[in-house]
Amino acid sequence: MTDERLVAERAKRVVTLLEDNVRTELQITNGGFGLGLSDDTIERLTQGVTSGLLYAFQFDWSPDWVKAGDVHQWNEAGQYFARCGVCLADSPPSQDQATAPAWAHKHETSH
Ligand SMILES: [Zn+2]
Incomplete structure (x- = not known):
């Protein structure tokens, strides 16, 4: 891209x-x-x-709770998600807390 x-x-x-x-x-x-x-x-x-x-107004997605080098992560209905900080794509849902941020970090390196 x-x-x-x-x-x-x-x-x-x-x-x-x-x-x-x-x-x-x-x-x-x-x-x-x-x-x-x-x-x-x-x-x-x-x-x-x-x-x-x-x-x-101009907007960007830039939550102050996401520290440098980290990704936004959340839990929704028992499923874990994380967001790529570059393109803002959301991870697929996962059952464990580690898989979603791992996906987002790996996805970020693809940009
Ligand atoms: Zn991305």
């Missing part, structure tokens, strides 16, 4: 991750305050808020 293509792919991935964060916050607020918003309304709000943010 060329550097230019990698930058473009990463930028697309950042938009997806931003949308996911906006959607999750809306879902939590909807549930926590009993707002009764439908999934369709939440999706429309997600698209609108994300578009508005991207229109006026």
Whole structure:
């Protein structure tokens, strides 16, 4: 993958991750305050808020909890995942905590 293509792919991935964060916050607020918003309304709000943010601001995925040389790791429904810090691809789910970051570190060397 060329550097230019990698930058473009990463930028697309950042938009997806931003949308996911906006959607999750809306879902939590909807549930926590009993707002009764439908999934369709939440999706429309997600698209609108994300578009508005991207229109006026620059974003990158750069969580401060990921230390230099490490990768973002998380557990979801008993499965472990890790994210490549270069292209932001997520690892396949794994049953043990060591496999996902090992995949991400190995994947990072492919760039
Ligand atoms: Zn990658």
